[in-house]
Amino acid sequence: xxxxxxxxxxxxxxxxxxxxxxxxxxxxxxxxxxxxxxxxxxxxxxxxxxxxxxxxxxxxxxxxxxxxxxxxxxxxxxxxxxxxxxxxxxxxxxxxxxxxxxxxxxxxxxxxxxxxxxxxxxxxxxxxxxxxxxxxxxxxxxxxxxxxxxxxxxxxxxxxxxxxxxxxxxxxxxxxxxxxxxxxxxxxxxxxxxxxxxxxxxxxxxxxxxxxxxxxxxxxxxxxxxxxxxxxxxxxxxxxxxxxxxxxxxxxxxxxxxxxxxxxxxxxxxxxxxxxxxxxxxxxxxxxxxxxxxxxxxxxxxxxxxxxxxxxxxxxxxxxxxxxxxxxxxxxxxxxxxxxxxxxxxxxxxxxxxxxxxxxxxxxxxxxxxxxxxxxxxxxxxxxxxxxxxxxxxxxxxxxxxxxxxxxxxxxxxxxxxxxxxxxxxxxxxxxxxxxxxxxxxxxxxxxxxxxxxxxxxxxxxxxxxxxxxxxxxxxxxxxxxx
Amino acid sequence: xxxxxxxxxxxxxxxxxxxxxxxxxxxxxxxxxxxxxxxxxxxxxxxxxxxxxxxxxxxxxxxxxxxxxxxxxxxxxxxxxxxxxxxxxxxxxxxxxxxxxxxxxxxxxxxxxxxxxxxxxxxxxxxxxxxxxxxxxxxxxxxxxxxxxxxxxxxxxxxxxxxxxxxxxxxxxxxxxxxxxxxxxxxxxxxxxxxxxxxxxxxxx
Numbered sequence: 119x120x121x122x123x124x125x126x127x128x129x130x131x132x133x134x135x136x137x138x139x140x141x142x143x144x145x146x147x148x149x150x151x152x153x154x155x156x157x158x159x160x161x162x163x164x165x166x167x168x169x170x171x172x173x174x175x176x177x178x179x180x181x182x183x184x185x186x187x188x189x190x191x192x193x194x195x196x197x198x199x200x201x202x203x204x205x206x207x208x209x210x211x212x213x214x215x216x217x218x219x220x221x222x223x224x225x226x227x228x229x230x231x232x233x234x235x236x237x238x239x240x241x242x243x244x245x246x247x248x249x250x251x252x253x254x255x256x257x258x259x260x261x262x263x264x265x266x267x268x269x270x271x272x273x274x275x276x277x278x279x280x281x282x283x284x285x286x287x288x289x290x291x292x293x294x295x296x297x298x299x300x301x302x303x304x305x306x307x308x309x310x311x312x313x314x315x316x317x318x319x320x321x322x323x324x325x326x327x328x329x330x331x332x333x334x335x336x337x338x339x340x341x342x343x344x345x346x347x348x349x350x351x352x353x354x355x356x357x358x359x360x361x362x363x364x365x366x367x368x369x370x371x372x373x374x375x376x377x378x379x380x381x382x383x384x385x386x387x388x389x390x391x392x393x394x395x396x397x398x399x400x401x402x403x404x405x406x407x408x409x410x411x412x413x414x415x416x417x418x419x420x421x422x423x424x425x426x427x428x429x430x431x432x433x434x435x436x437x438x439x440x441x442x443x444x445x446x447x448x449x450x451x452x453x454x455x456x457x458x459x460x461x462x463x464x465x466x467x468x469x470x471x472x473x474x475x476x477x478x479x480x481x482x483x484x485x486x487x488x489x490x491x492x493x494x495x496x497x498x499x500x501x502x503x504x505x506x507x508x509x510x511x512x513x514x515x516x517x518x519x520x521x522x523x524x525x526x527x528x529x530x531x532x533x534x535x536x537x538x539x540x541x542x543x544x545x546x547x548x549x550x551x552x553x554x555x556x557x558x559x560x561x562x563x564x565x566x567x568x569x570x571x572x573x574x575x576x577x578x579x580x581x582x583x584x585x586x587x588x589x590x591x592x593x594x595x596x597x598x599x600x601x
Numbered sequence: 602x603x604x605x606x607x608x609x610x611x612x613x614x615x616x617x618x619x620x621x622x623x624x625x626x627x628x629x630x631x632x633x634x635x636x637x638x639x640x641x642x643x644x645x646x647x648x649x650x651x652x653x654x655x656x657x658x659x660x661x662x663x664x665x666x667x668x669x670x671x672x673x674x675x676x677x678x679x680x681x682x683x684x685x686x687x688x689x690x691x692x693x694x695x696x697x698x699x700x701x702x703x704x705x706x707x708x709x710x711x712x713x714x715x716x717x718x719x720x721x722x723x724x725x726x727x728x729x730x731x732x733x734x735x736x737x738x739x740x741x742x743x744x745x746x747x748x749x750x751x752x753x754x755x756x757x758x759x760x761x762x763x764x765x766x767x768x769x770x771x772x773x774x775x776x777x778x779x780x781x782x783x784x785x786x787x788x789x790x791x792x793x794x795x796x797x798x799x800x801x802x803x804x805x806x
Contacts, residue, residue, distance in 0.1 A: 136795075139784065139787050139788055139791045140784065144764075144765070145764055145765025146765065146766050147764070149781070149784060149788075151788070151791050151792075151795070153797070153798075153799070154799060160631050161631075161684065161685070163633075163634035163635070164634070164635060164636055164685075168778070177788075178797075179801070180797065180802045181797060181800075183801040183804065188628075189631075189632055207632040208632050210632075210634065211632050211634055214634050225801045225804055225806050226806055227806060228806070232805070233804065233805065233806070244804060246799050246801065248798060251798075256683055256685075257682075257683055258681065258683040258707060272682075272683035272707055273707070273710075274683055274684075274685035274710060274711035274714065275685040275711075276711065276714040276715070276777070276778075279778060280777065280778050280781055283781070284782060284784070284788060285792075286781055286784070286788055288777055288780075288781065290764065292706075322619050322680055323619065323676060323680065323703065323705070326677065326705060326706055327706060353681075353707075356677070356680065356705065356706075358706050358707060376803075376804060377800070377803070377804070379798060387798065422619050422621065422680075424619075443616075443618055443676070446617070446618075447617070447619065450617065540628045541628060541629070542629055542631060542632065549651065559621075559682075561621045561623040561624065562623070562624060562646065563624075563646050564623050567646055567651075
């Protein structure tokens with residue numbers, strides 16, 4: 119029993135139980151109330167159509183926020199200050215979102231406006247993402263918001279319609295997995311390396327059916343941005359949601375943001391948030407452990423995020439794989455990637471470096487990249503794209519002069535959006551090209567048909583940008599790369 | 602949605618593990634505002650060469666697998682993005698069920714809401730189905746949703762799990778939104794007891 123006399127509960131269980139409109143069972147899903155619904159242009163059109171066809175309203179437009187991010191160009195603004203959309207189909211989809219938001223009264227951060235950005239960057243930025251909330255979006259990286267101790271997960275378009283119309287979802291209770299990260303990171307090793315190591319260890323399907331709770335000194339010692347990077351990629355480990363218990367780091371991040379509570383309401387909120395962490399004695403269905411101080415920078419070599427390794431390691435040999443299906447998967451991945459078994463990735467020539475995405479496009483990520491690129495030049499014949507996660511991140515970076523650092527180094531400084539992470543907007547690799555990317559997916563064709571992606575941290579991406587070949591950021595001398 | 606009781610037909614074997622939704626339907630096809638026509642782009646980068654010609658060696662291009670109703674994928678089918686375009690594309694290509702040892706959570710949810718049956722079987726049955734489909738493309742199996750069984754040509758019926766609520770909805774063509782709308786009073790009660798801490802309408806847009 120915990121101090122309050124109840125059975126000890128996990129963070130997840132507390133948030134889950136607090137949102138039950140109706141409890142579920144084995145053959146009946148629970149009805150879960152949703153505090154915040156984030157919407158973007160790609161997974162919402164058919165949902166709004168359902169509402170229109172059935173004569174329904176958006177139940178809580180005041181708990182709904184739309185943005186434009188996936189199919190939006192990140193090319194520079196014209197002289198008129200407008201970001202030009204040249205893809206007619208994308209324009210139609212964006213116009214449809216605008217129309218839907220007007221018709222249903224949903225606030226919209228439209229392309230080019232001051233708060234627009236990637237859906238998982240704007241929620242925390244506006245102070246909308248708060249501990250203990252339930253947050254959904256038609257986007258699998260909604261897990262990002264779990265960094266605040268929220269229960270946040272991606273949903274399909276049918277479910278987007280459910281939440282628009284009823285502010286609730288039908289959900290079976292997932293299992294819980296404790297992901298314990300002991301120790302602290304060494305300089306040059308980052309939150310991105312932690313999550314790539316977790317997925318490499320546990321596999322892309324290992325979290326299926328679970329919600330992760332990340333804990334331990336290796337998580338506690340991270341900034342909110344680092345925690346968001348980790349929670350963001352929970353889905354790449356198969357878990358729909360990942361959570362971190364809120365603490366002073368969380369509260370400091372939220373304080374003063376547009377939607378943060380103020381005055382007495384702030385004190386009351388913090389007091390309530392402090393009750394959320396997992397109670398002593400609460401149990402998880404499963405647990406994995408990782409030592410942060412044993413980690414080195416990580417990089418992926420294959421075609422799913424679980425195919426990752428220390429940056430100093432060599433590409434695995436399919437003939438040494440555990441079973442036939444693993445061998446086939448590895449053979450297929452290496453063929454697509456154009457890599458040989460036992461080949462080192464350090465020194466591998468790349469064509470593009472992409473710094474951006476909902477995983478790594480926040481101000482801290484850009485500061486890290488700029489720390490390496492300041493006063494230096496990117497390699498010849500290399501395209502380096504820096505894409506801030508939101509217009510506010512972009513403005514902040516420009517206020518700090520980071521844009522000048524990137525431009526002076528020869529990198530492209532772009533408008534905010536998902537960009538080459540999902541390659542829907544014209545920002546894409548050409549067939550056969552290699553990229554080191556700070557994004558979250560290295561699936562075949564993810565960054566452009568035929569493109570080949572090495573996932574890594576912003577530090578590794580920036581170090582690679584300097585030399586045009588995969589580079590260990592710890593070897594970049596003359597700068598403090600401590601994070 | 603039309604009620605579904607059985608899916609019967611030939612098998613198409615695609616025994617690749619971790620087939621992600623970017624393969625099922627690449628992101629560049631997500632700029633649509635309806636659900637139509639996605640079948641033509643299903644697995645497009647595995648089906649077609651750069652010049653648009655079909656890749657003859659790809660299983661779904663082979664004549665003996667045309668018209669297959671049941672796709673057999675490898676472990677962890679449907680991982681990656683939440684795009685419901687993935688089940689829409691598979692349905693558009695003519696599949697009524699996907700068989701795997703396990704499915705990614707979001708894909709499974711999306712499939713169930715669209716009448717694409719995610720049929721989870723043990724590894725041995727999975728391997729047997731792949732072999733059957735590869736050795737004799739005319740092999741037919743039948744899936745009975747009510748009984749929750751997949752029946753092999755030798756008459757062996759293998760049970761598969763499906764939650765009772767989804768099963769009820771599929772068998773009766775009930776849509777889940779209708780059910781949630783019927784709970785309006787309970788939701789209002791919940792809202793009155795749990796005032797919102799944020800208001801998106803206060804944001805500067």
